[in-house]
Amino acid sequence: MKKISIAIDGPASSGKSTVAKILAKKLNYIYCDTGAMYRALTYLAIKKNIDFEDEKALSKLCLEHTISFKQTEKEQLVFIDQIEVTEAIRQPDVTNAVSIVAKHGAVREKMVELQQAIGRTGGVVMDGRDIGTAVLPDAEVKIFLVASVTERAERRFKENQEKGIKTDFETLKKEIEHRDFLDSTREVSPLKQAVDAVKIDTTGMNIEEVVTAIEAVISTEV
Ligand code: C5P
Numbered sequence: 001m002k003k004i005s006i007a008i009d010g011p012a013s014s015g016k017s018t019v020a021k022i023l024a025k026k027l028n029y030i031y032c033d034t035g036a037m038y039r040a041l042t043y044l045a046i047k048k049n050i051d052f053e054d055e056k057a058l059s060k061l062c063l064e065h066t067i068s069f070k071q072t073e074k075e076q077l078v079f080i081d082q083i084e085v086t087e088a089i090r091q092p093d094v095t096n097a098v099s100i101v102a103k104h105g106a107v108r109e110k111m112v113e114l115q116q117a118i119g120r121t122g123g124v125v126m127d128g129r130d131i132g133t134a135v136l137p138d139a140e141v142k143i144f145l146v147a148s149v150t151e152r153a154e155r156r157f158k159e160n161q162e163k164g165i166k167t168d169f170e171t172l173k174k175e176i177e178h179r180d181f182l183d184s185t186r187e188v189s190p191l192k193q194a195v196d197a198v199k200i201d202t203t204g205m206n207i208e209e210v211v212t213a214i215e216a217v218i219s220t221e222v
Helices: 016-027 034-047 055-064 105-120 131-135 149-163 169-185 207-218
Strands: 005-009 030-033 067-071 076-080 124-128 141-146 198-201
Touching: 005 016, 005 131, 005 207, 016 030, 016 124, 016 207, 030 034, 030 067, 030 076, 030 105, 034 055, 034 067, 034 076, 034 105, 034 124, 055 105, 105 124, 105 131, 124 131, 131 141, 141 207, 149 169, 198 207
Parallel strands: 005 124, 005 141, 030 124, 141 198
Antiparallel strands: 067 076
C-alpha cells in the first residue's frame, strides 16, 4: 500500500497525540509529536535560565542540542541529547511557557527543518499546530481536530490526575484558552485550519470514534 503523510492539527488537548499514536501504530508509520519538540526546547530554556523572549538565544539552543524520539512498545520517549525528558516536558512550568518560546520565527524555522526531515522518511503521522499549513503542506491527509474547551480541560484534568500532576480544573481551562489564544494569534504559522483539511469536532466522541472518522478520510487516499 502507498505510504502517505498524515497531518493532524488542532488546539491544545484536542486529542491529536492520542489518535495520532494509535493511527501510526495501526499503519506502521512513524509518529512525530511536534509539540514535544517545542516543549523540549522550553524545558532547556528553563534549565538554562534563558529569557523566553530572547529569540536569538533560543534558536542558538536549538543548534546546540539534539531533540530526538525513541519508540518503545508502550510509549514514545523524548530525549534532549542523551537525557530522557518525556515526563519533565509535560509539567506545568513547561506547558505555561511553551507558546511564548514557539512564537519566534527563528525557533520555528529550525523546528520545521527537523520535522520536514522526519516527514521525508515517508509514512508519517505528525501532529501539531502548523503541520497542514507549513510543515507538510503537501500531506495527502490533513485533519483539523477541535473540541469544546470544557471537554478539552476535562480530558487534560484526567490525564494529569493519572500522572499524579495536581491541577485545579478552572485554572487548567483558563490556561488552555490562553495557550490557544497565543498559538492562534502569533505572527508566524499561527494555529489555523489548512484550507484542504477535514475538520472533525470530537466533542462527545470517544477515541475509537475519532480514529474511525480519520480512517475514513485516509481510506480515500490509500
Ligand atoms: O501539542 P502540545 O500541546 O504538546 O504543544 C505544545 C505547544 O507547542 C503548543 O501550545 C504550541 O505553542 C507549540 N506548538 C507549535 N507548533 C506545533 C506544535 C506545537 O507552535 N507544530
